[in-house]
Amino acid sequence: MEIFGARIWVTGASTGIGAALATELADRGARVAISARNAEQLAEVAGGRMAVVPLDVTDRAATVAAGERVREALGGLDVAVLNAGTWSSFHVEPWDSQLFADHLQVNVMGAVHTMEAVVPQMLAAGRGRVVGVASVAGYRGLPGSEAYNAGKAALINLLEGLRGSLAPRGVVVQIINPGFVTTRLTDRNTCPMPFKVEADVAARTIADGIARDKAEVVFPVPMMVAMKLARLLPVRAWTRLTAELARRGVHGGQTRRAG
Numbered sequence: 332m333e334i335f336g337a338r339i340w341v342t343g344a345s346t347g348i349g350a351a352l353a354t355e356l357a358d359r360g361a362r363v364a365i366s367a368r369n370a371e372q373l374a375e376v377a378g379g380r381m382a383v384v385p386l387d388v389t390d391r392a393a394t395v396a397a398g399e400r401v402r403e404a405l406g407g408l409d410v411a412v413l414n415a416g417t418w419s420s421f422h423v424e425p426w427d428s429q430l431f432a433d434h435l436q437v438n439v440m441g442a443v444h445t446m447e448a449v450v451p452q453m454l455a456a457g458r459g460r461v462v463g464v465a466s467v468a469g470y471r472g473l474p475g476s477e478a479y480n481a482g483k484a485a486l487i488n489l490l491e492g493l494r495g496s497l498a499p500r501g502v503v504v505q506i507i508n509p510g511f512v513t514t515r516l517t518d519r520n521t522c523p524m525p526f527k528v529e530a531d532v533a534a535r536t537i538a539d540g541i542a543r544d545k546a547e548v549v550f551p552v553p554m555m556v557a558m559k560l561a562r563l564l565p566v567r568a569w570t571r572l573t574a575e576l577a578r579r580g581v582h583g584g585q586t587r588r589a590g
């Protein structure tokens with residue numbers, strides 16, 4: 332698709348990948364609207380050249396209303412990038428069901444609410460594009476990151492199903508699965524983060540993937556290879572590997588240091 336002149340809404344754009352992507356898309360000539368909860372940070376990212384629509388994606392009614400505001404501001408909508416997300420580590424003791432609920436509210440239901448805000452109009456128009464930012468973390472379960480990985484696995488599955496449902500109606504679904512990217516989210520993470528890339532590199536890769544109509548954008552390449560191979564590893568071998576990592580204190584979420 333042609334990015335220049337496209338009307339694009341990016342959620343989770345106050346910081347990190349979303350902020351870098353909104354900037355990259357605006358630099359390529361897109362008309363961009365950005366959302367997140369922090370209005371001040373959004374205004375900074377916008378720099379006067381993007382529409383700013385503050386939003387908490389866990390609020391269904393507010394998200395649907397925000398979709399309307401975005402269409403008004405941009406004069407319609409061609410692409411919605413569902414990027415808002417959160418991460419924190421999970422511990423089995425004490426068990427924390429609320430942490431799961433919070434993750435699923437943002438990482439799954441937040442995306443679902445944003446879809447509700449854009450898909451009906453795209454179906455009515457017979458055209459449009461939904462770009463979901465999931466993660467390679469959704470490919471397999473990892474100790475210490477159960478709440479995040481489960482939500483991202485659900486999001487990948489949801490987007491894959493939706494792709495089939497919407498394709499015959501002219502609406503394209505693209506899935507973005509980043510590896511580690513330097514952002515506020517990974518700043519909280521003390522586990523080893525192989526092949527980590529900067530947010531502006533991630534933004535360029537995602538913008539290129541959107542422009543090239545790629546069904547799935549996975550990066551960086553070494554992480555893609557590692558995680559696609561991990562998906563092929565038999566359950567017994569994956570269990571042995573992850574149990575060993577957990578024993579050594581290396582979790583998907585953090586490294587437990589001795590002492």
Ligand SMILES: NC(=O)c1ccc[n+]([C@@H]2O[C@H](COP(=O)([O-])OP(=O)(O)OC[C@H]3O[C@@H](n4cnc5c(N)ncnc54)[C@H](OP(=O)(O)O)[C@@H]3O)[C@@H](O)[C@H]2O)c1
Nearest residue numbers: 343345346347348367368369387388416466511512514516
């Ligand atoms: N960094 C990585 O290594 C990595 C890897 C794979 C996938 N991802 C995914 O990439 C996306 C962006 O993450 P990031 O790394 O750029 O982290 P980030 O810098 O923390 O950005 C997260 C964004 O989501 C927004 N957000 C969080 N909760 C929200 C809510 N309830 N309503 C609306 N906006 C909300 C945040 O803004 P406010 O706080 O202002 O609301 C922020 O703009 C996430 O979906 C994440 O899972 C990241």
